[in-house]
Structure formats: structure tokens, C-alpha cells
Amino acid sequence: MKATVFILQRLYHDRSAFIGLVLITLLFLTAILAPLLSTFPDAVWDFNPKDRLLPPGTQYLFGTDRMGADVYSRVLFGARITIVTAVIAVGVSLLIGVPIGLVAGYYQSWVSELLMRVSDIFLAVPQVVLAIAIAQTLGPSLNNVILALSLTYWPWFTRLVYAETRSLKNEVFIESAIALGAKPWRVIVFHILPNVSSPIIVRTSIGMGFTILTAAALGFLGLGAPAPAPEWGRMISESREFLPEAWWYAAAPGFAIFLVVMGFNLLGDGLRDILDPRIRRASREHN
Amino acid sequence: MNTTELLDIQDLVVGFATDRGVAAVLDHVNLTIRQGEVMGLVGESGCGKTTLARAILGVLPQPAAKIGGGRVLFQGEDLLTVDPVSVNRLVRGRKITFIPQDPYGAFNPLFRVGTQIMELMKWNSPRVTAQELETSTRVPALLQRYPRDRYRADKAAVIDILNSVQIPEPEKAMEKLPHEFSGGQRQRLMIAMAFLPQPDLIIADEPTTALDVTIQAQILRLLRDMVSRQNISVLFTTHDMGTAHEICDHITVMYAGQEMETAPTTRFFAQPAHPYTVRLLESLPNRDREIREIGGEIPVLTEVPSGCRFHPRCSVASDVCRRDRPDEVLVADGHAVRCHHPVEPGAAS
Amino acid sequence: MPTVVGLITIVFLISHIIPADPVALIAGETATPEQVEELRTQLGYDKPLLVQLGRYFVDLLQGNFGTSLFTTRPIIDDLSSRLPATIELTFMAMLLSIVVGIPFGVLSALYRNALFDHVLRIITVSGLAIASFWLGIMLQLLFAMRLGWTPLQGRFDGFPPEGITGFLLADALASGDFDAFGTAFSHLVLPTLTLAFPALATVVRFTRAGVLDVLQSNFVLYERAMGLPASLIVWKYILRNAMVSTVTQIGLLFGILLAGAVVVETVFDWPGIGNYAFNSIAFSDYNAIMGFTVWAGVIFILVNLIVDIVHAMIDPREIRG
Numbered sequence: 001m002k003a004t005v006f007i008l009q010r011l012y013h014d015r016s017a018f019i020g021l022v023l024i025t026l027l028f029l030t031a032i033l034a035p036l037l038s039t040f041p042d043a044v045w046d047f048n049p050k051d052r053l054l055p056p057g058t059q060y061l062f063g064t065d066r067m068g069a070d071v072y073s074r075v076l077f078g079a080r081i082t083i084v085t086a087v088i089a090v091g092v093s094l095l096i097g098v099p100i101g102l103v104a105g106y107y108q109s110w111v112s113e114l115l116m117r118v119s120d121i122f123l124a125v126p127q128v129v130l131a132i133a134i135a136q137t138l139g140p141s142l143n144n145v146i147l148a149l150s151l152t153y154w155p156w157f158t159r160l161v162y163a164e165t166r167s168l169k170n171e172v173f174i175e176s177a178i179a180l181g182a183k184p185w186r187v188i189v190f191h192i193l194p195n196v197s198s199p200i201i202v203r204t205s206i207g208m209g210f211t212i213l214t215a216a217a218l219g220f221l222g223l224g225a226p227a228p229a230p231e232w233g234r235m236i237s238e239s240r241e242f243l244p245e246a247w248w249y250a251a252a253p254g255f256a257i258f259l260v261v262m263g264f265n266l267l268g269d270g271l272r273d274i275l276d277p278r279i280r281r282a283s284r285e286h287n
Numbered sequence: 288m289n290t291t292e293l294l295d296i297q298d299l300v301v302g303f304a305t306d307r308g309v310a311a312v313l314d315h316v317n318l319t320i321r322q323g324e325v326m327g328l329v330g331e332s333g334c335g336k337t338t339l340a341r342a343i344l345g346v347l348p349q350p351a352a353k354i355g356g357g358r359v360l361f362q363g364e365d366l367l368t369v370d371p372v373s374v375n376r377l378v379r380g381r382k383i384t385f386i387p388q389d390p391y392g393a394f395n396p397l398f399r400v401g402t403q404i405m406e407l408m409k410w411n412s413p414r415v416t417a418q419e420l421e422t423s424t425r426v427p428a429l430l431q432r433y434p435r436d437r438y439r440a441d442k443a444a445v446i447d448i449l450n451s452v453q454i455p456e457p458e459k460a461m462e463k464l465p466h467e468f469s470g471g472q473r474q475r476l477m478i479a480m481a482f483l484p485q486p487d488l489i490i491a492d493e494p495t496t497a498l499d500v501t502i503q504a505q506i507l508r509l510l511r512d513m514v515s516r517q518n519i520s521v522l523f524t525t526h527d528m529g530t531a532h533e534i535c536d537h538i539t540v541m542y543a544g545q546e547m548e549t550a551p552t553t554r555f556f557a558q559p560a561h562p563y564t565v566r567l568l569e570s571l572p573n574r575d576r577e578i579r580e581i582g583g584e585i586p587v588l589t590e591v592p593s594g595c596r597f598h599p600r601c602s603v604a605s606d607v608c609r610r611d612r613p614d615e616v617l618v619a620d621g622h623a624v625r626c627h628h629p630v631e632p633g634a635a636s
Numbered sequence: 637m638p639t640v641v642g643l644i645t646i647v648f649l650i651s652h653i654i655p656a657d658p659v660a661l662i663a664g665e666t667a668t669p670e671q672v673e674e675l676r677t678q679l680g681y682d683k684p685l686l687v688q689l690g691r692y693f694v695d696l697l698q699g700n701f702g703t704s705l706f707t708t709r710p711i712i713d714d715l716s717s718r719l720p721a722t723i724e725l726t727f728m729a730m731l732l733s734i735v736v737g738i739p740f741g742v743l744s745a746l747y748r749n750a751l752f753d754h755v756l757r758i759i760t761v762s763g764l765a766i767a768s769f770w771l772g773i774m775l776q777l778l779f780a781m782r783l784g785w786t787p788l789q790g791r792f793d794g795f796p797p798e799g800i801t802g803f804l805l806a807d808a809l810a811s812g813d814f815d816a817f818g819t820a821f822s823h824l825v826l827p828t829l830t831l832a833f834p835a836l837a838t839v840v841r842f843t844r845a846g847v848l849d850v851l852q853s854n855f856v857l858y859e860r861a862m863g864l865p866a867s868l869i870v871w872k873y874i875l876r877n878a879m880v881s882t883v884t885q886i887g888l889l890f891g892i893l894l895a896g897a898v899v900v901e902t903v904f905d906w907p908g909i910g911n912y913a914f915n916s917i918a919f920s921d922y923n924a925i926m927g928f929t930v931w932a933g934v935i936f937i938l939v940n941l942i943v944d945i946v947h948a949m950i951d952p953r954e955i956r957g
Contacts (some may be wrong), residue, residue: 008949016761037872121642124940125933126895132648133929136917220769221917236770240903243773244781254770262765269761333876344861382862387861392854397880407862428865429872480862490861 010274017270023263031079053246063248066238067228071252074230078253081231082260085146085215086208092150093207097157098200104158105165116162119155127152128214135223142225145218149211160203164196184201198275205268209261216257232257292360293488293520294320294343299357301335301342303588304350310588312338314596315357317615320488320537323518325511327535327552329525331533333585335544336524337388340492343522344385344579345374348389348496362487376423380411386491390473394465401461404480408441409433448479471502473511473589482513488520495530507534532556536622540564543586545598545612550622560624563597595627603628643933648692651926696930702923704913711927715909721791722901723910724803726893727825729832733839733889738882741843742875745851758838763837768896772830772903779826786825789905792816827904831896835889842885846878883947887940894936 011017030037052068054060061072104112122130127149132146140155168174169192177187218224219233227234232253239249301313313335328336341347343359345366359366361383366374387393392481394403409425414437423431449457452475465473474494481489491510495503499628511534514521525531531538532552538562539549548561559565586592594611598604605627613625695701701711744756780788792804805824808817850856851874857868886951901910909928 022942047692050908070871117642121639121646122910123939124639124937125643125929126891126936128895129932129936130646131648132898132913133925136920136925137650209765213765214765214895217769220767220899221902221914223917233767234771235771240773244777247777250770250773250777254767254774257767257770258762258765261767265761265765269900341861346857346861375863375865378863379861383859385858387858389854393858393875395855398873399875406864410864411862428868559696 007271007274008083011267011270014270016266017273020248020263020266020268020270023259024267027079027083027260027263030076031083034073034076034080037076053242053249055246056248060250063246065235065246065249066242070229071235071248073119074235075232075252075256077257078230078232078235079260080216081142081225081229082212082257084213085142085149089146089149089153089211089215090204090207093153094148094157094200096150097154098161098196100154101158101161102165102192102196104160106169106184106188106192108166112162115158119158122152122155123159127210128217131214131218132221132223140226141224142229142231145215145224149215150216150264153211155206156203157200160199161196165192165197168192168195202268202272202275205264205271209264209268212257212261212264291322291432292319293322293324293362294318294522295358295360296339297358297360299339299342299346299359300355301338302353302355303348306588307469308589309494312588313342313456314591315612316541316544316546318539318546318549320520320522322487322520323629325521325523325533325534325536327523327525327538328541329528329531330541331545331585333460333588334541336541337492339541340522340524344383344490345371345379348421372424374533376410376420380407381413381484382486383488383490384411384484384486384496386474386481388493389497390470390477391465393477394401394473396465398464399461400463400465400468400476404432404436404445404461404476404483405442407480408445409438410482412437412441412444413485413603414440418482438559444483445479448483449476451475451513452479454479470498471506473504474498474502474555476508478510478513478547482517482519485517486519491521491523493525494523496525496527503530510534528568540567543591544588545596546625547597548622548624548626550618550624554619558617558631560622561626562601562603562628563631565630595625639937640934643937644693644696644930645689647930647933648689650929651922680753681950701927704921704924706917706919706921706924709925714924715927715931716913718907718909720911721906722897722910723825724775724805725827725831725901725906725908726890726897728828729884729893730889732828732832733835734882737836737839738843738875738879741840742847742870744840744844750850760837760840763833766833766839767856767899768830769903770898771833772826775826775830776903786922787823787859789903791907792819792821797928814830821900827900827906830903831893831900835892838885838889838892839882843878843882846881847874851872880947883943884905887943890939890943891936894932 011021052064052066054064054068055064060070062075063071065071097119100115104115130152131145131148134151135144138144138147165188174187174191177191182191215224216231216233216236219231220233222237222238224234227238235253236250236281239246240262242249296316296318299313300311301314301478303310303312316335318326318328318339328339332464338347338352341364342354343361347354354367357367363379366378389414394400409431416437417531445456445461449460454460454472454475457579460468468476474497477494481491494510495506498506507530508520513519523531523535535552537549537551538555540547540555540561547557548559548564550559555564556568559568586596586599592599593609595601595604595608595613598608601608607627613627615623615625616629617623618629690865701715703709704711704714707714744753747753769802779785804820805817806818808814856869856874859873860866897908898910898913900906901908902914905911909931913925913928913932915921916928
């Protein structure tokens with residue numbers, strides 16, 4: 001608890017990280033309060049042909065789309081999809097990747113080698129490519145996208161945790177814990193894990209941003225939640241045939257993506273500066 | 288011995304901006320080096336000797352370091368106020384050269400040693416003509432060419448000096464990369480590079496600290512030989528009294544950013560006048576004497592004691608010591624001390 | 637090499653194990669149950685798994701990726717004919733990122749915390765937050781549709797120049813056809829900018845960090861103390877050190893570019909393998925997608941291998957150390 005307060009205080013001083021925090025808070029609030037904030041809470045799924053493709057105005061803040069639905073409201077509801085996707089995908093990746101990394105790093109055996117080789121394969125290929133394959137196999141739906149993303153992001157956590165665990169294992173305090181008779185799982189959970197938590201947190205934040213972009217790309221390609229779900233990537237894809245006239249149709253969801261990802265990136269950078277003042281080269285990777 | 292003053296530092300004040308406030312790293316420091324003199328600058332870690340060396344060279348860490356006052360007179364001109372471009376071109380690397388503490392780090396690991404040495408010679412060779420100096424102010428550095436004939440002469444001089452610092456097969460050595468040399472060899476290269484421009488003053492910042500003890504002795508001997516042959520002045524910083532004793536003509540001791548005493552080497556060891564010097568010498572291990580500690584700790588430079596900064600740990604400190612920084616008092620020829628209560632000659636055991 | 641094997645195995649797992657009925661997927665949505673069964677025996681999906689895995693490897697090694705549903709051509713032909721377009725685009729984007737990114741990164745480090753640095757940092761952070769496809773669409777909107785400065789999409793108008801390389805720019809130059817060169821170039825502008833943007837941001841960030849790091853090093857201190865001109869120290873020495881560390885990032889860059897290529901090619905209707913993947917998705921052309929995955933994976937691994945070799949060559953510490 002004290003640590004959280006400390007972090008929040010430091011974040012407040014780092015201007016850009018604070019902006020990131022604000023943006024993300026806005027995202028969560030928007031998702032939760034969407035029905036309250038939107039102007040047409042029920043009309044998100046409406047079919048309103050007489051009002052199709054209207055430019056932004058007082059009634060329709062961001063204009064309407066090809067179905068006549070209010071783009072503003074759809075973007076707001078789309079925030080829910082975005083959050084759910086990001087949180088679950090990154091969360092599952094975490095739950096898979098961190099334990100594997102801990103175990104592989106702690107026990108130096110052929111199992112570790114095998115595990116790291118497997119995660120290397122996943123890391124060898126851009127995430128989108130594999131995600132497309134998985135999502136296509138399973139069929140276009142939101143759940144499948146989330147699954148595809150989880151299955152392709154876990155190696156990032158594994159590699160990070162593996163490297164940290166290996167170097168920590170040589171530290172004196174770990175050796176003394178083992179010498180005092182602590183069982184392996186206790187050492188891992190109570191001694192190693194707390195020390196690995198900082199890089200994990202940083203990577204989680206950056207991973208959220210990255211996952212949102214990938215999810216949007218999958219949505220754009222047609223692999224995400226099917227119509228009429230207000231998924232941001234899909235909305236942009238739909239808008240293409242109505243350009244250049246209906247520019248708001250493409251601009252609004254894209255800008256939302258931008259703000260959200262920007263928020264997570266800024267926060268992640270800020271967290272990294274706070275939690276890891278001597279920036280280690282190994283963990284300063286993109287994505 | 289030539290008694291003209293080559294370097295005269297007057298009242299130099301340097302502060303570093305840190306998280307916890309301004310660290311007063313150098314407090315009105317005076318230092319004089321004469322032509323042909325090897326001046327040792329001794330003191331514990333953090334006393335400011337490296338900062339002083341870097342201030343003379345003009346390479347204080349930016350943007351943290353701020354010069355708060357004082358003059359650095361070199362051959363009569365204040366390096367702090369003269370046009371920086373001409374200082375860079377005419378003084379640095381030519382009249383004042385540098386031997387750093389870390390011989391490996393001083394080389395760029397990606398370029399051959401020969402390339403780096405010849406780069407220095409391109410700019411700082413004693414054979415640079417006045418005309419070249421003039422064009423160098425007009426033409427961008429990256430486009431300047433190295434005249435063929437001077438290149439040959441310079442290269443010959445380099446091979447020559449590499450031989451005298453005992454680098455085997457100099458021609459081949461030039462083609463090697465820095466990591467292919469041992470620590471001792473790299474330091475010899477650094478020494479060679481410091482002498483090549485035929486400077487008036489060499490700033491050697493703890494040049495033997497990073498080396499093994501046996502190599503240290505060799506390097507010191509080499510340095511001493513080369514210096515004595517050419518009447519070059521040296522500012523030699525070190526925290527090792529033994530080294531200072533071996534190579535220096537004159538020693539200045541610093542504590543917490545203030546210079547305490549300066550004396551010719553023999554007098555310094557035989558008849559120290561400053562309480563700090565006395566305690567420092569006493570603390571050296573000696574077969575028939577126990578090491579006596581100096582009680583207390585070096586002050587944190589963001590919260591320095593007032594007046595004489597040694598007063599909290601000094602056995603003879605009085606009120607005036609806490610109030611005012613002592614002025615320089617001449618104890619004997621070439622021997623000055625900044626203390627309100629200097630030790631009487633013969634009183635130190 | 638083992639990575640490639642692993643990759644193929646994983647793709648096999650994805651395509652054969654995960655789906656409830658892989659054959660149905662391959663046959664497509666319009667196939668009848670009888671057709672599916674026929675296909676099953678025909679393709680050997682009724683054999684034990686290990687046998688299937690073996691056959692899969694053999695097939696791939698022979699270049700048999702299956703046939704595309706919507707082009708009805710062998711997939712490998714489709715992929716190889718579209719590869720040059722993707723390579724041309726990716727190469728130009730890489731070039732842009734490095735040629736513009738490195739100097740800006742260096743300047744950003746030198747003028748740390750100045751206005752220039754701040755502005756650049758805002759741009760680079762944005763660069764990593766903008767969805768590529770959205771950026772492409774916005775650029776199209778502005779430059780192609782509203783201003784009419786560049787063509788909207790595609791790689792060329794009319795008949796492309798004769799050529800052996802398949803790289804239109806090179807071919808046009810080779811045959812001296814400057815009109816063709818101009819057309820090819822104008823079609824390249826927007827896609828390259830779009831694709832390069834996140835990569836450019838990454839290059840600037842890494843170069844900046846690398847230069848800041850190098851600025852602290854002892855040899856910079858030494859060169860300054862010995863009076864070497866500042867511009868020389870920066871552009872001859874520091875730049876070299878920064879570039880060496882940037883080269884190690886090229887593999888990473890290529891990953892970003894390849895990932896982006898899929899959507900960027902789709903937006904600009906660029907006839908490369910990324911666009912092919914998109915069409916295959918739209919048509920549920922299952923084999924084509926798997927073929928694309930294997931291809932993209934192998935190319936990526938290959939590029940990284942080349943980068944490792946090049947890095948060993950330019951960093952002298954590696955060879956002799």
C-alpha cells in the first residue's frame with residue numbers, strides 16, 4: 001500500500017507519465033460509464049437509415065456511421081471491448097508467462113532449455129502473424145482474438161522473468177535463503193517474485209498498449225468481433241468505402257486508439273523511470 | 288630550476304548541482320605549478336582533485352557543474368575567460384595534455400589505435416603550421432584534410448615515441464584495436480599520446496591507480512624519465528602517498544574541496560605543517576607503528592562545515608577555525624599552509 | 637535453424653490440432669460433408685498425427701504449400717510472385733527510418749531537453765501509439781483524396797516496366813524509363829511513410845539513448861580534453877558507436893515493419909504478401925493463411941540471421957575478441 005502511494009507520488013511529478021495515468025483512468029471510466037456518457041445508449045446497435053453518414057453536429061457529436069448509429073456513442077462503447085481485450089489478453093499472458101519464466105530460470109535443466117526454446121520461437125515471429133493464423137483457425141470472434149493474443153504474448157513475460165530470475169539466483173540473499181532450508185517454491189514466490197515485479201509491471205503497461213494496437217489491427221482485418229460490435233479497428237475498416245466524405249467515421253475511433261495506447265506507453269515509460277532508475281539494457285526493449 | 292609560473296589557479300570555486308542541493312566541490316582553491324615541475328595533488332577520494340584537473344582541462348561534467356568564480360591562469364591567460372574555441376584549438380591537446388585514469392575507456396573500442404593516435408596528431412601535432420590553424424577556423428572539422436608531408440613526419444614521430452615507451456613492433460601495434468593490448472600497454476600508449484604534441488603541461492589523473500602494482504612501478508619510472516628529459520610540467524593527482532613521494536617534486540594536499548598545504552616533497556614528508564597532513568602521514572601503515580585513524584568522516588559536500596572544512600576532525604581546532612577559512616601562510620621556501628594553527632616544525636613525530 | 641523447425645511445428649499445431657475439423661476449414665464453407673470426407677482421405681488427414689507432421693514437413697520443403705482457394709494457383713507461386721513488392725516497400729521504409737532516424741536521434745541526444753528534443757519526443761511517442769492502418773487511411777485522406785498530391789493506392793498505373801528484379805524502382809532505372817520511375821516512386825510515398833513511422837520512432841529513441849550513453853564514456857571525455865573539435869567527435873566517432881548498437885536493432889525494426897506490412901498493404905492495395913494475407917482472410921482461404929504464416933516467419937528468421945552476421949562483421953570486438 002505504501003509502495004503504491006509512493007509510486008503515485010512520483011508519477012505525479014513526472015509530467016508525461018502523469019498524463020498517461022490520466023488517459024488510462026479516462027479510458028476505464030469511459031468504459032464503465034459508457035451508458036451514462038453516451039448520447040444514444042441504446043442506439044449503438046440501431047439501424048437508422050435516414051440518418052446515415054451525417055457529419056458531426058450537436059445531435060451526433062462525432063457524426064453517424066453507415067448504419068446511422070452515433071459514432072460518438074459507438075466509440076464510447078468500443079472502449080469496453082478495448083479494455084476487456086487488453087486486460088484479459090495481457091492478464092492471461094502474464095499468468096502463463098511469468099510462472100514459466102520463474103520455473104525455467106530457477107531450475108536450470110533441460111526442461112528450462114526446452115521452454116525457452118519454445119518461447120524463442122514465438123518471439124522469432126512478429127506477433128500479428130501468428131495471431132492471424134490462430135484467430136483465423138478459431139474463427140472471427142472477440143474471444144478468439146483475445147485467445148490468440150494471449151497465446152502469442154506470453155513469451156515476452158517469460159523471457160523477461162527468466163533473465164531476471166537467473167541473475168537473481170546468484171545473489172547472496174537467495175543463496176542464504178536456500179541454505180537456510182527454504183523450499184524452492186517459497187524461494188520463488190517470496191524472494192524472487194517480489195524482485196521481479198518491477199520489470200513485470202513496466203512490461204504489463206507497455207504490453208497493454210501494444211496489445212490494443214494488435215487487437216485493432218486484427219479487427220481491421222476482419223478477425224475480431226463481428227458486426228455490429230463497436231470494435232474500433234472494425235469501425236475504421238468499415239469507414240474506408242465512405243471516404244473522403246465521411247472522414248469522421250475513420251478519424252474518431254482511430255484517435256481513440258491513439259489516446260489509449262499513448263496513455264499506456266507514457267505510463268509504462270514513467271513507471272520504468274521510477275521503478276528502475278538504473279535502466280538495464282536488457283529490459284529496455286520495444287514492446 | 289626554472290621558476291616561471293606556468294599554471295596559476297586563483298580562488299577557484301566549482302559547484303555541482305545534485306538532487307540534494309549544490310555540492311561545493313571546490314572552495315576558493317589556489318594552486319601554482321612552475322615550469323618543469325611535477326606537482327602532486329593528493330587527497331582522499333572525493334576531495335576534489337579530479338574536479339580540479341578537469342576544471343583546468345575545461346571538461347567539467349555538463350550541465351551539472353558550474354564555475355562560481357576564480358581564475359585559471361595558464362601562461363598568463365585566464366582559460367576561463369578566453370574565447371573557448373581558441374582554447375580548444377590552441378591549448379587543449381597541444382600545450383596541455385591529459386593522461387586519464389582509465390586507459391581502456393579512453394580509447395574508442397571501434398577504431399584502431401593507430402587511427403586514433405593519428406587523429407590526435409592531425410590536430411595537435413607540433414608541426415601544425417600557422418596557415419593550417421587559420422584554415423581550421425573556417426573549414427568544418429569533418430572536411431579538413433591532413434597534409435601528406437606532415438602526415439609522414441608525424442607518423443615517424445609516433446613510431447619513435449612508441450618505441451621509447453616500449454611498445455613492441457610499433458608499426459603493427461598501430462593496426463591493432465584497443466582491446467588487444469594489456470592495461471599496462473594501453474597506459475603506455477596514453478603516455479605516448481600525452482607527450483607527442485610536445486606540451487608544456489600534462490595533467491595526469493591517477494594514471495596508475497587502475498594498474499597492477501608491478502606495472503605501476505614501471506609506468507611511474509617511464510613517466511619520470513620522459514618528464515625529466517623534456518622539462519615538462521605535470522599535475523599528478525593520486526590518493527597514494529607512496530606514488531606521490533616517488534615521482535613528484537612538489538606536493539599539494541586537498542581535503543573536501545580545499546587545499547590545505549603545499550610543499551616540496553622532502554619537506555612535505557619530513558616536516559608537514561598542517562594537522563591534516565600530519566594525521567594523513569601518520570595513518571600510513573608502517574612496520575613499527577600502528578595505523579592511527581583520523582576520527583570522523585569526510586563531509587558530504589552539500590552540507591560542508593564552515594571555515595576550514597577539516598575543523599570537525601581536527602584536534603587543534605578553535606573558534607576561528609570554524610569561522611574563517613585560513614589564508615595562505617608561508618612556512619618556508621616553497622612551503623605554504625592554510626591553517627590557523629599550523630604544526631611547529633619538529634613537532635610531528 | 638532449429639527455430640524454423642519449431643515454427644513449422646507450431647504452425648502445424650495451429651492448423652491441424654487446434655481446429656475441430658481442419659479439413660472442413662480447408663474445404664471452405666461451401667463444401668458438402670461428402671466433399672469434406674473425400675478431401676480428408678485425399679489430403680491424408682485420416683492418418684496418425686506424427687505421420688501428418690512428417691508429411692507436412694516434406695510438403696513444405698518441396699515447396700508444396702497447397703493451392704489457394706481464391707486464386708486457384710499454388711500458394712507458393714502466389715507468395716513468391718508477391719514477395720518483391722513487399723520487399724521493396726519494406727526496404728524503402730527501413731531505409732527511411734534509418735537515414736532520417738539516426739541523425740535525428742543524435743541531434744536529440746546532443747540537444748537534450750531543448751525544444752527540439754521535446755518536440756521530437758512527442759513525435760516519437762505518438763509514432764508508437766498510432767495504429768498503422770489508421771495512419772495510412774488518414775494520410776490517404778489528406779494527401780491523396782483532398783490534396784491529390786499522391787496516388788491513392790496500388791503500386792503502379794498502366795504497364796510496369798520490364799524487369800528482372802521485380803523491384804519497380806530498380807527496373808525503371810535500369811531501362812532508363814524515368815516516367816515509370818516517377819510513377820513507381822509516387823506510389824511508394826504514402827505506403828512507405830505509413831509503414832516507416834513506428835520504425836522511425838523506434839530508431840530515434842534507440843539512437844538517442846545510445847548516444848546519451850556514449851556521451852558519458854571515457855573516450856569522449858578524453859577526446860574533449862585533448863581538444864578535438866566537437867563536430868568531429870560527434871559525427872565521426874560517437875555516430876559510429878551509436879550506429880553499431882542500432883544495427884542490432886534492425887532485426888527488431890524488421891519485425892515492426894513486417895507486422896505493419898500486413899495492414900499497410902491492405903490499406904494501400906499494395907500487391908505484396910501482406911495484402912495476400914488479407915485477401916486470404918476475407919476468403920477464408922485457410923491454406924493460404926498458413927502458407928503466409930510460415931513464409932513470413934521464415935523470412936523474419938532469415939533476416940535476423942543476416943543481421944547477426946553483419947553485426948559480427950562491423951563490431952571489431954566480436955571477431956577478434
